[in-house]
Amino acid sequence: MLEHGGRLRAAAQRYGIPPGDWLDLSTGIAPEPWSVPPLPPDAWARLPEDDDGLAEAACACYGAAHALPVAGSQAAIQALPALFAAGRVGVLAPSYAEHAQAWQRAGHQLIRLAGGEIEARLDELDVLVLANPNNPTGERFEPSRLLDWQARLARRGGCLLVDEAFMDCTPEYSLAAHSHRRGLVVLRSFGKFFGLAGIRLGFVLAEAALLARLHERLGPWTVSGPARALGLQALGPASGAARAQRAGQLQAAGQRLAGLLSAQGLAPAGGTALFQWVRTSEAARLHDFLARRGILVRRFDEPASLRFGLPADETGWQRLAWALADYQKETT
């Protein structure tokens, strides 16, 4: 298993600080959860049914023609590589590491590419996998450029897979509206934007035939009843204004976080509304410095960097600001 953010129990044990005392900024999950509405008893009791309207609600919300609900976009990441004949798969690097691992495990030949290398190497690839915006770098790809790459791949029977897990606040970059095209697969995450990572819900947007094959592979009832009921409510038209408000608040929070980090000499190299990415040769030291103060951030080694998620409240913002100021004092 790869390491991920959110492993608070492990950090608590390592640093001898009770889980409840941490400021956990190690994930890119919205810190204020969408309010969980009362769920119908059948959502808990009965087997979930596919024809409950959830796929249609996702299509309408994301602007896609076809959607398959999955138990978190991770479930699709695990399963998709087996639907493609073994081939040469370009994977953006650095990026969310589960993609590379899943394609490699399924027997594909991996080619790790920086964003700037893709154009020159595209015609060697059968499949190109990237995240837009990228995690953890925050790098963004223009839709027109992605659609050009997609068309070139599709002409040779290839495919572009775009993980849009952090796309909700910048829908103008989404390829959802084009996802019915052959040779294009778009992943959307529900839990990050809505702050409900525990329910395990995501969507695959693609041509119907590919979704049918993926559904067959994943099997029936993969998404829980409570997750389906919540998704229906949160993605439905009645929640449109609340979603827009949430997007605005998260964008403002992301800018505030970028500003706070810059003010402490840690100007982000990139980011999204939900996280900021700081490249620094002191990543390991700063990670440890913060952890000793009960602040958990996500550390990456290649390249040496830290990813900061959003604090949930003013206490959290101040705690982060003070800790970073202390670090500045101690190191200058």
Added chain:
Amino acid sequence: MLEHGGRLRAAAQRYGIPPGDWLDLSTGIAPEPWSVPPLPPDAWARLPEDDDGLAEAACACYGAAHALPVAGSQAAIQALPALFAAGRVGVLAPSYAEHAQAWQRAGHQLIRLAGGEIEARLDELDVLVLANPNNPTGERFEPSRLLDWQARLARRGGCLLVDEAFMDCTPEYSLAAHSHRRGLVVLRSFGKFFGLAGIRLGFVLAEAALLARLHERLGPWTVSGPARALGLQALGPASGAARAQRAGQLQAAGQRLAGLLSAQGLAPAGGTALFQWVRTSEAARLHDFLARRGILVRRFDEPASLRFGLPADETGWQRLAWALADYQKETT
């Protein structure tokens, strides 16, 4: 996708009866759901963590050495066949059809066997897959016999997979206590016994090395936070008395259902606490007769048979009794 019980929306549409008006006996799920306790907000908001004690609670409850929580035993059924080298797989027939389909899809050679054929054919097999008690027939296999088969398979590097989805009321038949042996895999279902099929929770009991490979294949966070929190509560030691009471009530209900069917000339050929299985050449006709009265049961074609789940309340019991009496009158 195979057909399953619980597809109430489809039946409602076909028979022009609103979903709320049905008596749904088409599944083998306990009709009274375990009371859902208040769940910690983090169960919804945060990524689920593996070290929350759920695996340990399942081990203690089922009497197993190692357990991997999965998003319903169906998730394991889908994934397990790929962990075994292509081979000859004996699958009990008739049984829960997803097993045969999953092993076939993964490239194994299927040999469908009636319970009485297994002993004679065992030495041809690499893997033997059966459900104990079996669904829908209710056939039971003695643990001593299963352990003999398991030992013979394991000596040749083979494996016995026992789906114990309906085992909770008859734990004396379970192989959980032996599931750490190489060449034995036991599946347990959470949602059926607890009447919470919507949450998607099940467990794989097996040697640690196989569970690690399965976990790697399924990926992180496959079980939702609410399901984990509920599982911890329901399988924990504080719920032991409530579980025992539930088991007693379900066994009594199963006997009542068998009696009711017998009294209407439909003596079950087998069953468990959660369902009774009636072999009858009139399965299609009786299925339709009941559906026209808003009673949904599960129909099987090979052999022609019906599976009856438990009514949830006295109204449901009476409605079933009256409908069966009407059918008797009409056909005699």
